[in-house]
Amino acid sequence: MTRRAIGVASLLLTAFMAGLLSVVLLAQVPPAGTRIVNSAAATYYFEGRRYRVVSNEAEVYVLPVYGISITPDGTESAPGMIQDLPPGATASFPYLLTNTGNADDRYSLTTVVGTHTFAPGDIHIVWDKNGNGLPDPGEPAITQTPLLKMGESIPLLVVYDVPVSARTGDYAFVDLQGISVADATKTDVQNVHEAVVTEAAAIRLTKSAIPVQVAWGGVVTWHIAGKNIGALTAHGVTTLVDGTPVTGIAVGDDIPAYADGNRYVAGSLSGVPVGTPMWSTDGGVTWTATEPSDPDTVNAIGYLFPDMEPGQEFSLTYKMRVKSPAGLLINEASAAYDSGGGNVRTVKANGSVFILNPDPVIGPWTYPLGDAPGDTYTSDSGLVMTRTDDLTETPYAYAGDTADFVNTIRNVGNITQPINVSLDPSTNLPAGYVVTFSYYGGGPLSDTNGDGIPDVGTVLPGQDVNIMVNVHVPLDAELGDNSGDHWNAVIRIAGAADPHLSDLTTDRIDEIRGYWRLHKQVDRDTARYGDLLTYTMTFKNASQYPIDNAQITDRLDHGLQQPEFITNGVINNENGAGSITVSASYSQTDHSITWDVTSPGGIVPPGFKGTLIVKARVVIEESELEHKLPVPMVRNFFSAIGDVTPPGGTTRHLFQVSNRVA
Template identity: 25%
Template sequence: MNITTSSSPVTARRRNFLRGAVAGLTLAGLALLAHAAAPLVGTAIGNQASATYTDDSGTERTVLSNTVTTLVQQVYALDLRQDNTRTANPGGQVFFPHTVTNLGNGIDTFALAAINGGGATTLGNIVIYIDADGDGNPDNFTPITTTGPLAAGASFRFIVAATVPPGATLGNNGLVTVTATSPNGGGTPIVETNTDTATLTNDAVMQVTKAASLGSGHPGTATFTYTITYRNIGNTPASQFTITDAIPAGLAVGSARWSVSGSTVLDSATLPSSVAAGSIAYNAAGQNVTFVIGEVAAGVSGYVTVEVSVNAGVAPGILNNTAYYSFITGTDPDPSSPTPTNTVPFEVLPDVSLTFEGPPDPLPPVAAGGSVSFNNVLTNTGTGTDTFNVVVNGPGTFPGGTTFQLFKSDGATPLTDTNGDGVPDTGPVAAGATYTVVLRANIPGDAAATGTTLAVTKTATSTVDPTRSSTATDEIEGITGAGVDLTGVAGGSGPGTATVIDTVTGNPGSTVIFTLNVENTGPNPDTFNLLADKDGSFGTVNDLPSGWTVVFKDANGVVVSNTGVIAAGGTRTYTAEVTIPAGTPPGDVSVWFQSKSPTTGAADYLHDQVSVNTVRGITLQTNNVGQTFPGGSVVYEHVLTNTGNITEGASGDTNTLAIALADSLAGAGFTSVVYYDANNNGVIDAGDPIVDTSAAAYLSTVKTTGLIKGGSIRFLVKVQAPIGANDGAINVTTLTITPASETIGGTAAPAAVSNTDTTSVIRGNLTIVKEQSIDNGATWSQNQLSALPGAQILYRITVTNVGSATAEDIVVNDTIPANTTYDSGYTPTVTLAGASTPGAWALTGTNIVVTVGSLTPTQTAVVTFAVKIDE
């Protein structure tokens, strides 16, 4: 296997790493892939920093930075396996199995080619056929030249067939050069090459293939059978025909059988020095099984089977299995060199489960205006790595005005969204590992005293299987403070037709399932290729709209592209799993299905339809905490995102987005203004219009085009404290975005979303700003950037005392984001303006703690560190 063209250093590093992993794919290797592989294209990497300090009144306070995000770009790489050597008789045909794997981090399509590679014998009729089930035989005899779209990590199996000329000289070799090409190598195609060798003989030629009765299953429950089929297509007998098979770790070896002896279970025994014709010897030692058949005469075929089961607790992933065979033929008394069969994959599916537990007992009472943090321990009790979304389920029984914030395990860094679905999550948690989610409840200063236990819940939901979730409860024994008592009262048979037969509805990014019944109405057994098409024109490969994919499966869930032999009058049922691309607009999309015999040309089709739902949703991030001094102001950043598939809030449309702003201490002179950040630079400047919330305010007044599907815009809320504000006063500004109650496409308007900005008035006041750089610090930005796997991201955190008194005991907290690793090649810095002694830096696991100390008014502290995107 050779790389015949160059590519970028990132692509090359990723290819070399993953090729090694594919070559030795054990359970440990699978775990390595799960944790070290590059994140998928479009993955968002980012988080917030925080700083804690003590003001001049002795009160400990916390301030949060803005969020910075880097999107992962696509890299392209592939692996082609394997070089093959087969024997063949003059005039015979030979099959060579191959597998191409997408080692990139996004969808790619590979061109396939096979040509004569030289040798003393020129092979003819070189053709490539699909082998979707990986059993070593063509699924049909329709030539192919492309894989079609392959997801990251997916594999495509195919057969290269070649014919030996009848007059070929015995002992000579014929070669075939096989290539798989990605056109997306940064201007230079990426090519992988295999070489297949056919050695000519007049003796026995054994054709051996391997298949599995199941393609996937769960640990502890799945049982399936490996079948190794052999045929002597040569001219003389093959004696002492030996098959050895190392069953992958994680599978338990069961009974074995031979086709000649029917259902009789083979007994394992020590292998004799020679096995008589018509007999078989079998030995099972641990994971290794060996069959020795005394003789396979020319023209004779048969098979052996081994039943296996998946052990409980096996990690999810692909278990690849290849058998080897050898035999004695002709006048040579020595057996041939072991020859590999095709490689058969089996996917171990994940068992998803979790526990999520808050503190076992209520925490002590909390003072009004204070805060309390709860440690909630999530345990991944499933068998594979999972990421868990965490949502706070409303205020529970806490008083109105309580704000809640989710933090990472360090209790200081905000919990962020690592997988781009808009919901804060844990990041990847390995099987059996735990992750602590910290919930902080900020009690309003006017909360009434109570001795009643107050509770709030959070739900953690698996992103591998969203039907699996667990809820944790956090409690306090009441609130101490001012007391008050306020009471109140609470089808398609017959020839194909253009008429739509079946319509299935689905959301963008989901998979819908069509049922296909294939009946052979002819007088003889036949096989039928299965195809899907966007307009009913039908070629030789599936041709759906751009970004759409389809997979056909039989009744056992095995991926197929051909029905196999169906008896005359017989019927088989298949499913077509059609995946709708994320962001697809609502509407009806035609999907045509065809079953066509590659032998007789008999064909029929169905015209079905996918009705893409209208999906509506908006999110608003993030809740903020800040400080200012009497007469001062502070600016908070909020990002509004459209998670649906239609535009919201455009001028002239009825689905408006109303914008409202409210201050809890408006009566005390606090004011706030919201700006639309027109140039998205994170700061208020002359081109940013004010949203007039004193009257009815709508997004369309400042952005006529509204919020497009998948789009995000930034609002900047400026909060002004009055000159006479009391030291310690806390104002909560609430920004609310409310969609009009308008139903579109049968889908109701999304719920209103809001964020809170909690501003404390103190004489010692800090601001914290986080920036990032992907060009080694040449330029810094708060905006979203894009970078390749393996790229370095520099982070810069700037803490400034904008108050009128010294801030003491300042500690800056941050974490290494998910899908990255700490870059030890970069020396982190902590600098204090006007000070000769820098702050202290500490990294524990993924948590960063920087002890700054004190900052006088206008003094700043700057922290820098670096991470690398996983590759």
């Protein structure tokens, strides 16, 4: 390779990488007309409970901003592309124009001939619809692009004739320039290329993708074609293959974005005319003529073609499975040859494919791809959350409390769209649980696009949105770990553009624990007027914390007479050693019995279970009943209250059960 060829390769690579970067940055711009909804929220603690207040919503609509990018860039001192061309040849220089604004736009196109020693003839701009780098029949000459959406690109060719009178060493610099139709202040100039006249061999190389748009996970076929458009035979160069020197016109192509997961498809490399296929697993440092048994290790392919007489052509194809991020993927191939007299030349060609991926993803907080490593964080309410893969779990939550999970949504695709949030049917939370969604640090989610499903608003490609998932556990929730299945809120997200493309993450409570657990039973289901009923009431501190200032109450139905017996004094622990002392009192005003725990501190220890008994007779006449319809009955309400001090502060917990006798 000559020093000049090395410089050209560097310029081409730099220019196209810059073009790719501009597309990636563009994806962060909100489209014109986007409705951005914002609200503020404050969290505070009062008497040990966490409270959250939310402000009103503020709306902002994004105005149009226009922009244009043409790549590769170049100046006369550092042209973006250089081609060797014989006298009488047709020059064809590929460019890519991208709408870098946030609104639809068209662009006017012109060419400016700079310093030159030959005058390009019939210069025009072609819409390269198939992206193969050559003007084909049916591809129109244009002076203005069609309407391009935000982030959309169009491949262009600057095409002209080299006069037959041109001599070796003649040159011409040409600049492709563009201007926004919507905003004439937005232009792109200094996209200069150079055409150099040669009467030696000259390989023109092109590269294209089939199809030009491919879904993530799909397969694209790269097609690389070359033609000797020069006046002399193009000879091969020497390449070491399996350690042995082999001569041929050497075409090489790295698997683009190999580090991002793109992979060569086994058995797909072929060339015409037949030559020597080559594979590399070290980026082209060494080559082998035997395809590796594991195609995933192939990160570059090559082919050695025989000498090419003037006008002769060659081509190679290979397939690649696409796993790199969504967006425009630009790839560069090269061909090295001897143009005559031992002068080794290298020509390069760029091809591009647009990778489609509208899928949004959701995962644990800061791990939207579902690749959490098993680390922990503490939630706003003090719960310890563990993030593993696509699961966020807390070891326990208490009945009556709320578990506050945080999930991260990411738009990994290249479509700007609202993303809906809902509870997936695979959720196993029983009736009584309430799950709500809100912005983390903001207000509740709303339906911004009117499809009837709450969403996080418009999400840009690559943008992350954090949401809070509040799982409220009812007071009467079943305790335990749900027979090992745990308590799972499965969160489903889907892009509004295609609701079938969805993703799930799981927010799990391993175990439901309780503070008070109460049970009340009566010795019969039916009774006659004047019958004596015996109520047996058990209470338990089901938490791991002592309950202070405990008080237990049984409100009797007015269909019962004044109690004849009430448990009073020492209550033994049915779950082990120890006891507590209660003082019972009866109030005629509200017909209730209250047991105050008179042990020091009024404490019911963790795990303590005790039994209280009340005996009372049914009233003598129906007219004295409190509940007469639909059938005469008596109802009792049994409740317990006390102070619990887990992490986050002291809270007072009330629990109540009831029963009835007809």
